[in-house]
Amino acid sequence: MTQPATLTQLITNPSCMDDYDPNAMSVSKARQFIQQFLNPVTETESLPVHASLGRVIAADITSPSNVPNYDNSAMDGYAFNAQDIDTTKPTRLKLIGTAFAGKPFNGEVAHGECVRIMTGAAMPKGADTVVVQEKVSQEKVSGDETCISFSEAPKPRMNVRYTGEDLQQGQTVLATGHLMRPADLGLIASLGIASVKVYRRLRVAIFSTGDELVSVGNPLETGQVYDSNRYTLYGMLTRLGVEIIDLGAIADDPALLESTLLSAADKADVVITSGGVSVGEADYMKRLLAKHGQVMFWKIAMKPGRPLAYGKVGNAHYFGLPGNPVAVMVTFYQFVREAMLRLMGQPHPATLPMFKVECTQSIKKLTGRTEFQRGILFSDTDGIWRVKPTGAQGSALLSSMSLANCFIVLDETIGNLEAGALVQVQVLDGIV
Ligand code: AMP
Ligand code: MG
Numbered sequence: 001m002t003q004p005a006t007l008t009q010l011i012t013n014p015s016c017m018d019d020y021d022p023n024a025m026s027v028s029k030a031r032q033f034i035q036q037f038l039n040p041v042t043e044t045e046s047l048p049v050h051a052s053l054g055r056v057i058a059a060d061i062t063s064p065s066n067v068p069n070y071d072n073s074a075m076d077g078y079a080f081n082a083q084d085i086d087t088t089k090p091t092r093l094k095l096i097g098t099a100f101a102g103k104p105f106n107g108e109v110a111h112g113e114c115v116r117i118m119t120g121a122a123m124p125k126g127a128d129t130v131v132v133q134e135k136v137s138q139e140k141v142s143g144d145e146t147c148i149s150f151s152e153a154p155k156p157r158m159n160v161r162y163t164g165e166d167l168q169q170g171q172t173v174l175a176t177g178h179l180m181r182p183a184d185l186g187l188i189a190s191l192g193i194a195s196v197k198v199y200r201r202l203r204v205a206i207f208s209t210g211d212e213l214v215s216v217g218n219p220l221e222t223g224q225v226y227d228s229n230r231y232t233l234y235g236m237l238t239r240l241g242v243e244i245i246d247l248g249a250i251a252d253d254p255a256l257l258e259s260t261l262l263s264a265a266d267k268a269d270v271v272i273t274s275g276g277v278s279v280g281e282a283d284y285m286k287r288l289l290a291k292h293g294q295v296m297f298w299k300i301a302m303k304p305g306r307p308l309a310y311g312k313v314g315n316a317h318y319f320g321l322p323g324n325p326v327a328v329m330v331t332f333y334q335f336v337r338e339a340m341l342r343l344m345g346q347p348h349p350a351t352l353p354m355f356k357v358e359c360t361q362s363i364k365k366l367t368g369r370t371e372f373q374r375g376i377l378f379s380d381t382d383g384i385w386r387v388k389p390t391g392a393q394g395s396a397l398l399s400s401m402s403l404a405n406c407f408i409v410l411d412e413t414i415g416n417l418e419a420g421a422l423v424q425v426q427v428l429d430g431i432v
Contacts, residue, residue, distance in 0.1 A: 007037055007294040007311055014296075025298040025308075026412065027370045031335060033296075034310050038317070038342045041269060043200045049188050052180045054241035055198035056345035061174045063191055066164035071123040073099070075159045078136060078148055079127035080114035082156030090151040095138075099124055114148060123160055130159035167191070177347045199345035202240075205264035205316075206233050207247035209257060209276040209285060210323060215249055228398060229274040229321075229328045236332050240340050242270075252276065254284045261288055265313040269343060272336065275323030278307040285309075285320065293318060301369040301412060304395030305331040317343065324395040330372045330407070333428075352426040354409060360388045363417040365410050374404035375425060387425050405429045 014020050025033075044058040073079060079099065085091050093114040099105035101120035109115055109126035117123070117130060136150045167173060173191065174184060180196070188196060213227040214220055227249040237244050245267055250260050257276075264271040276285040277297060286309075289295040295311030295318055304327035309320030319336050321328045333352060341349030357377065365371055374390040390403040409424040410417075417423065 007296070011294050011296060011311075022297065023299050024301045024368075027300060027302050027334060030298060030300055030308065030310075031338070034335060034339050035342065037312070038339055040343050040345045041199050041202060044197050045200050046195050046197050048195055049185055049193065052188075052196040052198050053182065053185060055180050055196075055201075056341075057174055057176060057178050057180060057196055058199045058345065059197045060172050060176050061188060061191075061193065061196070063167045063169055063171045063173050064193070065191065066169050067167040067190055068161055068163060068165065071160055071162050072101075073117045073119055073121050073123060073130045073159060074161045075130055075132045076118050077130045077132040077159060078114040079117040079123055079130050080109060081111060081127055082129040084111055085129075085153040085156070087153075090149045091153055092147055092149040094141075095146040095148055097124075128157055128160065129154055132159060177345055179341070179344075179346055179349075202242040202270060202340060202344050203245060203268040204237055204242045204270045204272060204340070205245040205247055205268035206230055206237070206272045206274075207260055207264065208249040208274050208323075209252060210249070211252045213249040213251075213275075228325050229323070232325065232329055232398075232401075233272060233274065233332070236329070236337070237272075237340075240337065240344070242340065242344070252284055254288070257284050258288050258292075261285075261292065261313060265292070265316040265318070268316055270317045270319070270340065271313060272319045272321060274321045274328050277309045277320035278322065289313065289318070289320070295320070300331075302330075302334075303369055303371045305334070305372070308335065310335070322395075325398040326374070326395045326401055329401050330395075333407070333426075334372070352407075352428075354424050354426050356422045356424055358384075358386045359408065359417065359421055359423045360386050360419060362419045363389060363408070363410070363421075363423070365414055365416055367415045368412055370412055371408075371410040371414075373408040373410065374400040375406045375408040376404060377406050377425060377427065387423065 080093050084093060094112055096113045096115060097105045097107060098116040099121035100118050104122040105115045105124040109124050115124045131150050131154050135152050136148045138146060138148050141147050208227045208229050212224050214224045215227055230246060234244060247260050247264055250256055293311050293313035295309050297309045299306050300308050304324055305322055307322050308331055311318050321331045338349050338351060373393050375387045376390055377385055377387050380386045387408060390400045406425040406427050409426055
């Protein structure tokens with residue numbers, strides 16, 4: 001697609017994008033569109049290693065030393081020199097001492113000798129190989145002299161972890177833009193590094209819109225619903241590790257919506273609203289967004305999640321999600337999550353992993369739009385993982401999201417499916 005220079009240019013002249021159709025925007029095109037306007041945070045801070053979990057690093061981390069920084073034993077056994085292996089008869093060695101992890105054997109192992117060695121202990125001088133203790137028999141020769149012998153000899157240099165085997169001094173261990181995971185915390189600690197430079201937390205303001213919304217703790221009258229979207233958004237954003245500014249549920253009142261929108265855009269890097277972006281609605285949000293921002297309104301060729309708005313209000317990125325509770329979650333995972341990771345400083349965030357499995361039930365589906373049905377991946381009686389839909393798929397049925405551990409992703413070309421068909425799934429466990 002041709003790249004428009006600015007959002008404003010695109011809004012005033014949408015035809016500058018190849019086959020741009022705001023009334024039937026494909027999921028991939030909308031995703032691609034959003035990507036081009038994302039400018040990541042640049043401010044950084046320094047954090048102790050353990051506090052950097054879930055944050056994006058802002059400078060390459062290089063190894064100040066080799067890991068491990070000395071040759072050491074990978075097993076409990078006996079360290080000796082491989083030249084002593086006797087191929088014609090059992091190898092017999094004199095035991096001259098013990099090496100513990102943290103308490104090395106300071107002598108030298110001469111030919112015909114060995115040292116009892118524990119996992120992690122430094123290899124003594126003169127030894128290059130470890131035979132595991134299970135393969136060895138010990139005999140007391142005289143007084144305090146003990147010998148060991150073994151017939152199944154290890155290969156030379158076996159059972160030793162060599163200097164720099166994990167990481168070499170000066171090597172880039174983690175590159176700028178890396179999202180810190182538990183293994184990374186340990187990896188950095190293994191280098192003796194105590195603090196990490198990361199991008200500052202992204203600030204995200206959220207509010208719900210709708211006259212019918214009531215906050216939890218208050219009674220419901222006919223025609224009203226509890227505001228659940230702010231809770232799912234809170235959960236999804238918390239998992240991303242951003243700072244959340246919760247501005248509440250706002251009635252469809254133009255003045256209130258305007259002041260809330262402006263204060264959100266002023267305080268946050270990203271503003272996310274739910275509701276009020278569909279067509280034919282008391283469309284205050286649309287008018288407000290036209291007045292204060294550059295925002296595109298799309299009907300995405302997807303279910304659930306048809307209406308979606310994206311753009312900028314002031315310096316803040318704006319996502320206008322649909323009001324339906326499942327649609328909020330689907331659009332978040334298909335568009336917002338990846339955009340947030342980009343804004344947090346990850347240059348190439350991974351989309352949710354997708355793979356094909358057999359679906360055990362038939363599925364009704366119209367071609368021409370992508371559907372994100374809620375599914376349950378399960379280990380079948382034969383031990384093979386398969387998927388089944390959660391049941392009714394209405395976009396207001398939040399219980400379907402609660403039951404699901406995956407999305408069944410059915411693209412625009414797919415129509416009705418028989419039981420046993422292969423379908424794409426996106427795993428949510430560990431991500432949602
Ligand atoms: P809208 O996009 O504003 O037309 O809303 C679509 C549907 O989602 C309507 O049934 C709304 O009542 C419902 N809805 C909108 N916002 C919320 C919310 N925050 N929590 C629960 N349901 C909502
Ligand atoms: Mg509404």
